[in-house]
Amino acid sequence: xxxxxxxxxxxxxxxxxxxxxxxxxxxxxxxxxxxxxxxxxxxxxxxxxxxxxxxxxxxxxxxxxxxxxxxxxxxxxxxxxxxxxxxxxxxxxxxxxxxxxxxxxxxxxxxxxxxxxxxxxxxxxxxxxxxxxxxxxxxxxxxxxxxxxxxxx
Numbered sequence: 535x536x537x538x539x540x541x542x543x544x545x546x547x548x549x550x551x552x553x554x555x556x557x558x559x560x561x562x563x564x565x566x567x568x569x570x571x572x573x574x575x576x577x578x579x580x581x582x583x584x585x586x587x588x589x590x591x592x593x594x595x596x597x598x599x600x601x602x603x604x605x606x607x608x609x610x611x612x613x614x615x616x617x618x619x620x621x622x623x624x625x626x627x628x629x630x631x632x633x634x635x636x637x638x639x640x641x642x643x644x645x646x647x648x649x650x651x652x653x654x655x656x657x658x659x660x661x662x663x664x665x666x667x668x669x670x671x672x673x674x675x676x677x678x679x680x681x682x683x684x685x686x687x
Contacts (some may be wrong), residue, residue, distance in 0.1 A: 589616045590629025598623040
């Protein structure tokens, strides 16, 4: 029974709950950033006519290159997707790497801006606390102090 109680205390500590909440919010935030990149940013900065960097690659073996050429010939010059090319053999998926790197940079910038705003707000709150006059002691503490002084006399 001791182990169950110990686990309950561990699981209900503030740090564990804060971490769980952070992970859940982080996952949702990641989906928002992924959508913003895929749906808003990539079409603007994408290579003209190819807003999706994920399908930019080149084949590393002859069978892949031959398969890519055959696919293009059969489909009016249309290129096969990265997944289709991977089925034929190894490919150098440089476009997918670019997409992931852009996602990381945007996410890192957004987190940097959030931390910067939080630090600014924290500094402002600390400055206000320093400028505020000290709070007057509670009436019961004043009364106790007076009683102490009277007892000393």
